[in-house]
Amino acid sequence: MRRRLIQSTLAVVLVVIAVFGVSLVIVETRTISSTAQERVDSEAMRLASIVDSRILGDERVSADVLRDQVDADRYARIDIPGRAPIEIGERPADDVIHAEAQGEEGETVTVEEPRSSVTREVGRTLLIIAAVALLAVVAAVLLAVRQANRLASPLTDLAETAERLGSGDPRPRHKRYGVPELDRVADVLDSSAERIGRMLTAERRLAADASHQLRTPLTALSMRLEEIALTDDPDTVKEEAVIALAQVERLTDVVERLLTNSRDPRTGSAVSFDLDEVIKQQLEEWRPAYRSAGRAIVSSGKRHLEAVGTPGAVAQVLAALIENSLMHGGGTVALRTRVTGNQTVIEVTDEGPGIPPELGARIFERAISGHNSTGIGLAVARDLAEADGGRLEMLQLKPPVFGLFLSRTPTKPSEAAAEEQRTVR
Incomplete structure (x- = not known):
């Protein structure tokens, strides 16, 4: 029973983790991807506004000036009409997150970020989710073990109580377990034990009373039969037989009264x-x-x-x-x-x-x-x-x-x- 309870609880927990865990992974992956895209878009717009402000102020626009405005893991390209393109950082060769922004002075700002950064962030999130799921499984197993012991131990005690009743030991245990259904069974077993105890006491009392009450009539009857066995006189035999029959009737009455036990x-x-x-x-x-x-x-x-x-x-x-x-x-x-x-x-x-x-x-x-x-x-x-x-x-x-x-x-x-x-x- 313990094994079945643990297995059923663990199966329920695994199903819940599978349903909600997969959903959470999908949601988190999409959230991380959209957040990364928003960061790159924001970076492109911010860089375009910086370029606009420098062009309007007749300030120099070069890679050295704009390098500090771009994150180290990103690549930026600024195309200004009539000028050579300005590139900042190393352009990623693999899949990238791409964003473009148009400036008010006609320049085009392109920002790219390797998608591997998103993959790493998704991996960290998956690791956290997996750790939480593992903790949930461990907690579920511990809870299932505790619950199985809480249910199985009382059932074992109740089985022992029933076995004791069957073996003739009617002592009630008066033990309760805090589970209403099991406590109800314990109440019934205790009540049965008390009834069996009273019945056994009544039977022992009846046996003691019978042995005591029947001893004297049987002794008297035995004496009458001995008198009959020792005499050859028909009149004496008849007299003693009549007395013996009367004693048998009284003996029958004693037995009947002992069996009814109350009147x-x-x-x-x-x-x-x-x-x-x-x-x-x-x-x-x-x-x-x-x-x-x-x-x-x-x-x-x-x-x-x-x-x-x-x-x-x-x-x-x-x-x-x-x-x-x-x-x-x-x-x-x-x-x-x-x-x-x-x-x-x-x-x-x-x-x-x-x-x-x-x-x-x-x-x-x-x-x-x-x-x-x-x-x-x-x-x-x-x-x-x-x-x-x-x-x-x-x-x-x-x-x-x-x-x-x-x-x-x-x-x-x-x-x-x-x-x-x-x-x-």
């Missing part, structure tokens, strides 16, 4: 459900794991409570809290239900050492953990609770108490519209 509680997917059923299901699912760890998990509080949300999402939030207590807590884990205002609250607590004060509310941030774990579970649980129209809070550090707040009554369409209107205002 709007006003879309109609939130329903009223019996909270006791969800708590009972979680106790049955986690009791074998707690029994294996020599610990217990119990429930207390108000019964037969109705909550608004998605049972699968609430079960996932409770599973994350119960798993967190199993891994980092101690003693008995208790699930307590209570009512506050128009909300149902499920509290999950244990008898462990609690949460370090330096973590505080940051416990819900991703990659934040006090026990070298992934730090994903509580962050995912809060996202699920908020997506389901509720909220997850840390109510107490020691002993640790987490509270899941759910609405008791569904929001009517008119109330939702009014609430949205107040939010907009």
Whole structure:
């Protein structure tokens, strides 16, 4: 590209020099020739007037007297009637510039100048024009090189940026070049890099969430299948198979929620459900794991409570809290239900050492953990609770108490519209 830019610029400059240079040479040659002719004509007229004045004054007219009036490179001849011709200088043998002038006393003055003087002057002019043309070509080459570098270097950078994007490096460069068209391409590539970066982050986050959220259901399902493999009792096999199928359904729900990644509680997917059923299901699912760890998990509080949300999402939030207590807590884990205002609250607590004060509310941030774990579970649980129209809070550090707040009554369409209107205002 650099070579093509330089060649095209140089070709344009050469064409311009050829057109204007030839025209200038022709004009200058004619100007020099006409100027030389005018000089010779003027010389003849001036010499004729000198001769007239000397004849009228009865002064001597001779070559010695008039020699100083004629340039050394010119030849002059004065023809006076009744006298011998007077010649001054050496008459040129080659092509000459010729001029004649008639005096008032009848004399004829002839002045000749070699055309070689015009040729020399034309040559000097051509030399100057050629030097200027050469300087123009050099300047054009330098300008073309600079312009080619200015255009080719950004294109090389943009190509490298595109190659980095294709290789999976989505970091934007935020580099601009002062050329509007190239800067526009750079803007688009940076925007694409940011979008690709967000997509990769979302994919990594989905992979991390999936690995974390699917680990527990798969473990529980594996335990049920082991129970089926170890027993020959048809009733036990049937019971365990029913429980395993229920766990498969919950596992499917986990996958679907991870893929959608966000939900709007006003879309109609939130329903009223019996909270006791969800708590009972979680106790049955986690009791074998707690029994294996020599610990217990119990429930207390108000019964037969109705909550608004998605049972699968609430079960996932409770599973994350119960798993967190199993891994980092101690003693008995208790699930307590209570009512506050128009909300149902499920509290999950244990008898462990609690949460370090330096973590505080940051416990819900991703990659934040006090026990070298992934730090994903509580962050995912809060996202699920908020997506389901509720909220997850840390109510107490020691002993640790987490509270899941759910609405008791569904929001009517008119109330939702009014609430949205107040939010907009």
